[in-house]
Amino acid sequence: MRFGQQLKSSLIKDWSHYYINYDDLKKSLRTDFDHTPLVQQGHKQKAPWSEDDEARFVRQLEQELDKVFTFQKVKSQEITRRIKTTELEVDDVIARQEAAEVGGNDQAKKDAPSEDEFLLLEEDVSDIIADVHDLARFTQLNYTGFQKIIKKHDKQTHWHLKPVFAARLNARPFFKDDYDTTIVNLSKLYDRVRTRGHPVTGDSSAGGKQQNFVRQTTKYWVHPDNITELKLIVLKHLPVLVFNPSKEFEKKDSAISSIYYDNTDTWELYEGRLKKTEGAEAIRLRWYGGMETDTIFVERKTHREDWTGEKSVKARFSLKEKNVNAFLKGDMTTEQVFEKARREGKKSEKEINDLEQLAKEIQFRVISRKLEPVCRSFYNRTAFQLPGDARVRISLDTELTMVREDNLDGRKRSGDNWRRMDIGIDFPFSQLPPEDVERFPYGVLEVKLQTAAGQEPPEWIRELTASHLVEAVPKFSKFIHGCATMFPNRIHLLPFWFPQMETDIRKPVSHKFGIERPGQSTEASTSTALDDDTEDELEGDDDRALNDRDPEDENIRRLRAARDALEEHEVERHMSAANGDGNVLDEEERMAHKPLISAEDDYPLYDSDDEEEALAVAKKKGAWAYRWQLIKSHTNLAGDRLLDILKSATPFPKPTQIPAREGRLGIPGAATVSEKRFKAPPGKKIHVPVRVEPKVSFAAERTFLAWLEFSIILGSIAATLLNFGDQISLAAAIAFTIVAIVALFYSMAIFLWRVDRIKQRKAVSYHDKWGPTGLCIGLIACVAVAISYRFKYGGDGDLRGRGGVIGRG
Numbered sequence: 075m076r077f078g079q080q081l082k083s084s085l086i087k088d089w090s091h092y093y094i095n096y097d098d099l100k101k102s103l104r105t106d107f108d109h110t111p112l113v114q115q116g117h118k119q120k121a122p123w124s125e126d127d128e129a130r131f132v133r134q135l136e137q138e139l140d141k142v143f144t145f146q147k148v149k150s151q152e153i154t155r156r157i158k159t160t161e162l163e164v165d166d167v168i169a170r171q172e173a174a175e176v177g178g179n180d181q182a183k184k185d186a187p188s189e190d191e192f193l194l195l196e197e198d199v200s201d202i203i204a205d206v207h208d209l210a211r212f213t214q215l216n217y218t219g220f221q222k223i224i225k226k227h228d229k230q231t232h233w234h235l236k237p238v239f240a241a242r243l244n245a246r247p248f249f250k251d252d253y254d255t256t257i258v259n260l261s262k263l264y265d266r267v268r269t270r271g272h273p274v275t276g277d278s279s280a281g282g283k284q285q286n287f288v289r290q291t292t293k294y295w296v297h298p299d300n301i302t303e304l305k306l307i308v309l310k311h312l313p314v315l316v317f318n319p320s321k322e323f324e325k326k327d328s329a330i331s332s333i334y335y336d337n338t339d340t341w342e343l344y345e346g347r348l349k350k351t352e353g354a355e356a357i358r359l360r361w362y363g364g365m366e367t368d369t370i371f372v373e374r375k376t377h378r379e380d381w382t383g384e385k386s387v388k389a390r391f392s393l394k395e396k397n398v399n400a401f402l403k404g405d406m407t408t409e410q411v412f413e414k415a416r417r418e419g420k421k422s423e424k425e426i427n428d429l430e431q432l433a434k435e436i437q438f439r440v441i442s443r444k445l446e447p448v449c450r451s452f453y454n455r456t457a458f459q460l461p462g463d464a465r466v467r468i469s470l471d472t473e474l475t476m477v478r479e480d481n482l483d484g485r486k487r488s489g490d491n492w493r494r495m496d497i498g499i500d501f502p503f504s505q506l507p508p509e510d511v512e513r514f515p516y517g518v519l520e521v522k523l524q525t526a527a528g529q530e531p532p533e534w535i536r537e538l539t540a541s542h543l544v545e546a547v548p549k550f551s552k553f554i555h556g557c558a559t560m561f562p563n564r565i566h567l568l569p570f571w572f573p574q575m576e577t578d579i580r581k582p583v584s585h586k587f588g589i590e591r592p593g594q595s596t597e598a599s600t601s602t603a604l605d606d607d608t609e610d611e612l613e614g615d616d617d618r619a620l621n622d623r624d625p626e627d628e629n630i631r632r633l634r635a636a637r638d639a640l641e642e643h644e645v646e647r648h649m650s651a652a653n654g655d656g657n658v659l660d661e662e663e664r665m666a667h668k669p670l671i672s673a674e675d676d677y678p679l680y681d682s683d684d685e686e687e688a689l690a691v692a693k694k695k696g697a698w699a700y701r702w703q704l705i706k707s708h709t710n711l712a713g714d715r716l717l718d719i720l721k722s723a724t725p726f727p728k729p730t731q732i733p734a735r736e737g738r739l740g741i742p743g744a745a746t747v748s749e750k751r752f753k754a755p756p757g758k759k760i761h762v763p764v765r766v767e768p769k770v771s772f773a774a775e776r777t778f779l780a781w782l783e784f785s786i787i788l789g790s791i792a793a794t795l796l797n798f799g800d801q802i803s804l805a806a807a808i809a810f811t812i813v814a815i816v817a818l819f820y821s822m823a824i825f826l827w828r829v830d831r832i833k834q835r836k837a838v839s840y841h842d843k844w845g846p847t848g849l850c851i852g853l854i855a856c857v858a859v860a861i862s863y864r865f866k867y868g869g870d871g872d873l874r875g876r877g878g879v880i881g882r883g
Contacts, residue, residue: 077096077218077219077222078096078097078100081093081094081096081215081219084211084215085212085215086208086211086212089145089208089212092141092142092145092212093142093212093215093216093219094138094141094142094215094216094219094220094223095138096219096222096223098134099131099134099135099138099223100223100226102130102131102134103131103226103227103230103231123230123231123232123233127231128231128233128235131227132235135220135223135239136242138220139220139242139243139246140246142216142248143246143248145212146209146212146213146216146248146251147248149205149209149212150209150251153202153205153206153209153256154256156202156205157202157256157259157260157263160195160198160199160202160263161259161263163195163198164195164263164266164267167187167191167192167195167271168266168270168271170185170186170187171186171187171270171271172271173185173186174186192267192270195267196264196267196268197592199260199263199264199267200264200310200591200592201591201592202260203260203264203306203309203310203589204589204590204591204592206253206256206257206260206302206306207302207303207306207588207589210253210302210303211303213248213249213251214249214299216248216249217248217249220239220243224236224239252325253302253305254323254325254328254454254456255323255325257302257305257306257309257314257456258314258316258323259323260306260309261309261313261314261458262313262314262316264309264310264313265313290522290523290524290531291520291521291522291523292520292521292539292546292548293518293519293520293521293546293547293548293549293550294518294519294520294521294539294544294545294546294547295516295517295518295519295544295545295547295550295579296470296516296517296518296519296543296544296545297516297517297545297579297580298515298516298517299580300542300543300544300580301470301472301517303543303588303589304470304517304519304538304543304544305456305470306589307538307543307588307589308458308468308470308538309458311458311532311534312458312459312460312466312468313458313459313460313461314456314457314458315457315458315459315461325454326363326364326499327363328454328455328456329362329363329364329452329453329454329499330360330361330362330452330453330454330455330471331360331361331450331451331452331499332358332359332360332450332451332552333358333359333360333447333449333450333479333492333493334356334357334358334447334448334449334450334451334553334556334557335357335358335359335440335445335446335447335448336445336446336448336449336557337443337444337445337446338446338448338480338482338564339444341557341564341565342443343355343356343357343445344553344554344557344565345567346377347375347377347551347553347554348551348554348567348569348761349761350377350379350549351377352377352378352379353376353377353378354376354377355374355375355376355377355439356374356375356553357372357373357374357436357439357440357445358373358375358553359371359372359373359398359492359493360373360390361395363499364498364499365495365498365499367395368394368395368396369392369393369394369395370392370393370394370395370398371390371391371392371393372390372391372392372393372398372401372433372436373388373389373390374388374389374390374432374435374436375387375388376388376389389432390432391411391429391432391433393411397411398492399490399491399492401433401437402437402440402441402492403441404437404441408430408433408434408437409430411430411433412426412429412430412433415429446480446481446488447479447480447488447492447493447494448478448479448480448557448561449476449477449478449479449480449553449556449557449560450476450477450478450479450493450494450556451474451475451476451477451552451553451556452473452474452475452476452477452499452501452503453471453472453473453474453475453518453552454471454472454473454501455469455470455471456469456470456472457469457470458470464522464524465523465524466522466523466524466531466532466535467521467522468519468520468521468522469519469520469522470517470518470519470520471517471518471519471520472517473501473502474513474514474516474517474518474552475501475502475503475511475512475513475514476511476512476514476552476555476556476559476560477494477497477503477506477510477511477512478509478510478511478560479493479494482561482564487510509560510560512555512556512559512560514555515575516545516579518550518552519544521535521539523535541588542580542581542582542583543588545579545581547571547574550569550571551569554569555569555571558572566758566759567758567759567761568758568759568760568761569760569761570760570761572760573760770832771829771832774825774828774829774832774840775825777821777825777842778821778822778824778825781817781818781820781821781824781825781845782818782821784817784849785814785815785817785818785821786814788810788811788813788814788817789810789811789814791807791810792806792807792808792810792811792814793807794807795807795810796808796811801863802860802863802864803860805859805860805863806856806859806860806863809855809856809859809860810856812852813849813852813853813855813856816852817849817852820845820848821845824842824845828840
């Protein structure tokens with residue numbers, strides 16, 4: 075959908091006069107616009123863009139910017155006043171209720187608030203939440219409108235207004251309004267009203283105090299357009315978790331920074347976490363707040379496979395910032411680290427010993443493996459959780475940024491220090507060069523559930539994770555993504571979500587889910603937004619067609635037909651997604667959840683197309699090199715097609731259909747999974763998570779032992795025939811001996827191949843299609859040899875044997 079139409083369909087009617095007048099600004103870009111009939115306009119010549127046209131357009135743009143900025147500022151102030159007024163009303167109602175509950179006089183009981191008063195207050199707070207949501211959407215739409223009209227102006231007029239107007243936008247930063255403080259205040263207010271002034275007891279549907287529970291963690295990407303709406307939805311179910319409620323909330327209170335360590339020669343920690351090998355570790359140093367924070371947490375995350383019966387563990391201990399360098403270099407012992415804790419006696423001796431053992435292990439690994447800082451992650455976290463209740467925990471990380479900390483290319487970033495000191499928490503870190511920083515385009519939502527065994531998560535969690543607001547990306551890692559992005563020349567194994575970064579994760583609203591104003595319901599929008607370039611091409615071509623050609627010209631009809639077909643294709647694509655689980659994953663995610671047993675291609679699934687790359691290189695060289703490479707390419711293609719034809723003509727039995735598994739938490743079931751090969755960047759490989767359990771190795775060993783047993787049996791038969799048989803038995807013994815030796819070496823080769831693939835965690839087809847068939851054919855051949863010799867020599871073969879004469883059969 076073109077942005078002008080999207081704006082009209084998405085704007086709030088009561089605020090319609092305060093939105094950017096996008097259509098009028100588009101008309102101002104036309105130098106031939108007047109009130110002549112449309113047919114005559116098509117034949118008019120387009121005048122060049124002049125200084126007067128530029129001044130007129132800039133004045134109109136300034137007026138629109140002032141209008142939007144003023145309204146956004148007034149509305150934001152109004153919301154702040156409404157929150158303060160509602161807080162006073164809530165304080166009064168709760169104070170009257172507490173006075174009546176304590177057992178006051180008759181007057182206090184008479185003044186006790188009714189349930190209707192709480193319901194009215196809840197509606198008032200819900201109305202404020204809806205206003206915040208509408209204001210955030212108003213801001214986002216107008217900011218997008220200004221960006222698009224500036225881009226259209228620069229493209230059509232060839233006058234570069236974008237750099238100049240960026241300064242004017244910063245002078246009226248309506249789009250930089252931070253809603254985090256407002257959301258925290260609304261969360262406190264809504265939680266007090268919802269619980270009627272009583273402490274939060276939690277949601278029993280989340281599992282309760284069950285002994286048999288299941289922990290489940292799933293990660294999602296959230297587009298910036300949906301972040302505020304997502305926060306407002308979650309706060310109506312879970313309060314914002316504030317670690318220090320006694321002080322006023324500040325922006326830096328939500329800042330989290332982590333320094334990740336690795337060996338820059340082997341990248342062993344990166345590959346271990348990427349491949350999810352048993353015991354894979356991640357070592358990081360984390361602090362909360364600004365750079366002035368004195369407490370640094372040294373953390374180690376250890377991955378455990380499910381078959382071990384253990385859970386992945388994150389353990390940490392605190393360290394003073396001034397002691398970090400000495401600790402990492404080994405100049406400070408672990409006894410010195412915990413000397414003060416022992417003196418104070420605030421922790422038990424057992425707890426201190428456990429922390430000291432952890433510190434020794436981390437210090438030993440850092441020194442022995444030569445670990446050094448490689449990557450920093452920074453983000454602002456909004457956590458939602460019932461106080462003291464970990465059954466449902468939701469965190470949303472925004473403004474996620476990865477920064478290089480290494481000294482590999484000769485630049486001293488961290489130097490001899492454990493972190494670089496030229497940056498703090500000043501997002502977006504504009505002082506850094508582009509090669510040192512990676513600003514992640516999405517927010518990262520993490521949903522942690524602790525539910526009773528066999529129990530479903532809360533309904534609102536299922537609706538949220540299946541909605542258009544989130545995109546499931548299981549096992550997403552900030553450390554892995556940061557290293558893969560900022561060290562392209564050193565890391566060649568990429569995570570499975572890497573090809574997805576170029577895909578727009580926004581989806582149409584598939585069902586009625588979101589912020590609703592009391593007494594009203596939001597209607598699902600099926601609008602589809604094209605990217606800037608696509609839309610500008612369509613609109614620019616359309617404008618040029620109207621200016622330079624007759625409106626009924628064949629080219630215009632062709633243009634309109636192409637645009638209609640594109641819109642129809644987009645609608646069909648999104649409708650097919652909506653008919654599924656409501657959040658159909660991208661191809662990379664679907665393949666990541668595909669069962670390993672059905673994988674037939676060698677690991678990794680997404681590899682660089684070496685043949686295509688070689689063809690491109692040969693084309694640059696030209697002459698016979700390109701011709702020879704082209705002949706090889708066509709020959710391989712013809713061979714593949716011939717093989718496909720032969721396979722389709724062979725009467726293979728059809729496999730039994732397995733019932734599709736049910737989707738869960740936004741991850742689709744098997745019915746919605748499809749396969750597709752993706753090409754990795756040249757010289758790179760995309761890693762797909764593969765789970766290897768001990769029973770896989772045991773199964774390979776049992777199969778080899780079965781073949782070995784069968785080979786021994788065949789060898790025993792051959793030895794018996796050789797020692798106690800006639801000439802006919804001698805021929806059969808030779809045949810059985812050959813089959814036994816071939817089976818023995820074949821099974822050994824297959825076993826070694828399987829062990830190597832299992833060790834490398836490769837998703838290959840472990841099924842042996844030819845071995846059993848070849849063995850059966852060999853046994854038939856042995857029997858055929860014995861029968862043929864029997865018919866040839868009859869019963870007159872030489873009789874011999876060590877133990878005497880064996881009678882003829």
